[in-house]
Amino acid sequence: MKNLIFLLILSLFSAVWAEAKPAEKYGDLVVRIAEIEVYPKWLDAYLAAARTVGAESVAKEEGVICIFPMQMKEKPNIIRIIEIYRSEEAYKAHLQTPHFRTYKEGTPHMIKSLKLVPMSPLDAENMGLIFKKLR
């Protein structure tokens, strides 16, 4: 039932989506991959901190669209996080929140390396096609 409601709501918006100009669709989004290596002895503590900040950010901030963290199977201390913010302003606001500051100030000693890689979704046409299944 939840799936059905979800698909119905989505289908209501999909017509609008199809009409949208590419520039409006993705121009403001901030999409990136965080590439993080954690010291193995701090892995559990880091994962707990990452869980907390991810959950609180998505729950409390309208501008945080997605935080999707993954561990590399072969090296569980290698983390990749797909982050999508609604805009540059939303991202800057995120940096000032208490939950992000707690994370940022509490984890430096756990992190061996951190790289933030700005990304662009391939293009509007492709995004539309990707979500075809959900309409």
Added chain:
Amino acid sequence: MKNLIFLLILSLFSAVWAEAKPAEKYGDLVVRIAEIEVYPKWLDAYLAAARTVGAESVAKEEGVICIFPMQMKEKPNIIRIIEIYRSEEAYKAHLQTPHFRTYKEGTPHMIKSLKLVPMSPLDAENMGLIFKKLR
């Protein structure tokens, strides 16, 4: 429009969450990041091929949950694709489809390097929290 983007992107990930039964929510999923470097002179041709196979896979294969391709902003010929398949069997079936074989056989000369990195979503509890906003 931004709400629409929000719904569409989150729906991509929520489908994973909502459609799976609790006991098998994450155990069977195949999640990975494809790390691809394309020869710049072949970039447009590669992107066209990637769009086609991504769109057809998601549209035609129930087991292909998500193909989310991105270009690195600073080096647009560096591609990252988040791929989520419903199971190992779904992934193996994907490899046998005409659209994937067309892509696989038509693009080797365009690709300078390709690495497929198996990943695990951080954990079920965290996935649930991430999608709290949607429930």
